[in-house]
Amino acid sequence: MKNILVAIESFNGEFKKSGLQAVSYGKEVALSTGASCIVIVNGETSKAGSLGIYGADRVLQFNKPISPADTQALTNQLAELASINSVGMIVMPYNSTARGITGRLSIKMKSGCVTGVQKLPTNIESESVVVSRSVFAGKATAAIKVSGPCIVLSLSPNASQLKTSGNEVAVETIEVKGGETVKVVESKIVTGRTPLPEAELVVSGGRGMKDPSNWGIIEDLAEALGATTACSRPVADSHWRPHYEHVGQTGIAIKPNLYIAIGISGAIQHLAGVNNSKVIVVINKDPEAPFFKAADYGVCGDLFEIVPRLTEAVKKFKHSNT
């Protein structure tokens, strides 16, 4: 395998955990093949050199940020870097940027592409690897052989652990060429909390909440935990909660460490978006609710009594732990 190119972004000058994990992923692959892990940073940040700590052998940074909405411009720049630097694999975290460009990039590199890879590759050959990803809404995992002179992978959260054994490295600046074909008119960030796709703790409400005015108890629990709020589809469809909170097959698929489902029955389409969560807690008054079958912990009873009690217990725990 030739060199590994890891493409990551900075947000408000910082890197997200998913980006750092991609660097560590790139380093692991590079180590097993004796190649270099080259990281390209898109965004304004003074911290690019610190990526050496997570495994970057070389760090490159665009001299000005390229809007990820301009999928052509970003693809062309990455493709050029890949060919100059003898790259055999491009990796990036699976996020809105990757969604726009991995397919494009793989066509440009005349190579295969896999979305949402879950683990380090196996069977690494000079022009192919085997990776795994979740399919059928989390109901199965597929092992996929992907080949070509420059394979493109986007990574699910935790595809690799963070490794911090390296040192700061010097940053090389890459001149961005070409004009823009896409105009970004406006950027609306709608939530102050960690966005759902990145949240490690999620508190979610369903139709069992009865009325949007009851959401205070969900907010309180989320606040106490430092969690992000989510909801089931009928809740979003009836405008009790904003659409960006809708999780499930037709909403967002998430993979938090903890998912607390409150007054949600656990329909298969809902589970499709949440059953990759590490730990699932279900609070429901119906002992036959299907969600209990997919849960790690279940609490059977009236959510209007249980949720405030849970919030108190969390507060008590946080208080005694600080």
Next chain:
Amino acid sequence: MKILVCISATPDTTSKISFKNNDSEFNTDGIQFILNPYDEWYALVKALELKEKLGGTVTVIHVGPVQNEPMIRKALAIGADDAVRVNSTPSSSYETAHQIAHYAGSQNYELILSGKETIDYQSGEVGSMISELLTLPYVAFASQLDIQNGLAICNRDIEGGVEVLEIKLPVVISASKGMAEQRIANMKGIMMAKSKPLVIVEPLPMASNTSILSYSLPPAKKGVKMIDADHMDELVRMLHEHDKVI
């Protein structure tokens, strides 16, 4: 305005998933296939809305075997004007994208819409690949779209929000939830669909660069541990000490 909508067939969500031939192949016995919801509910309906507003035609294209024609007829019944079926069973997004780009390349579509992903393999790559093959701009996961004066104005879903974009046509866009409201075919639509044109195109010969070697089912959950509703501190303790998630 000339619009192309890519439509795919996926197993109904409630399907029980199983595999055959040493877990190397998806077992389609007894599986009910449906139109991929993102294609049907959002991409197709948005195309119809744009046609109603600006005039033009809506063509649907599907890469798949003859057994999938009822799904193509359904898209015609909902309101598409005509349909193309590329007669092959693709084994990857790469193959699908090549077949569609090959057909679309000579047709001068101003807008090519796909769903954000198929709900079975969920790769969300076809639109992105088509755009590169045709050297067009691409927007992934657009939750709103309007066309004004030759510009596509759309919302792109990003982490924790949306970005509003303006792009000159032609463009390739993938549709996520919010782009349109589902429409149900009525009796008249179903009758008319029977006589709408469905062109069959023979595929380009293709070799894919991804292949599924095997499938595995996730490990079964250990079973739920029920916690008494009066003992929420016990739940918190387990989450902290046993699972280490808080």
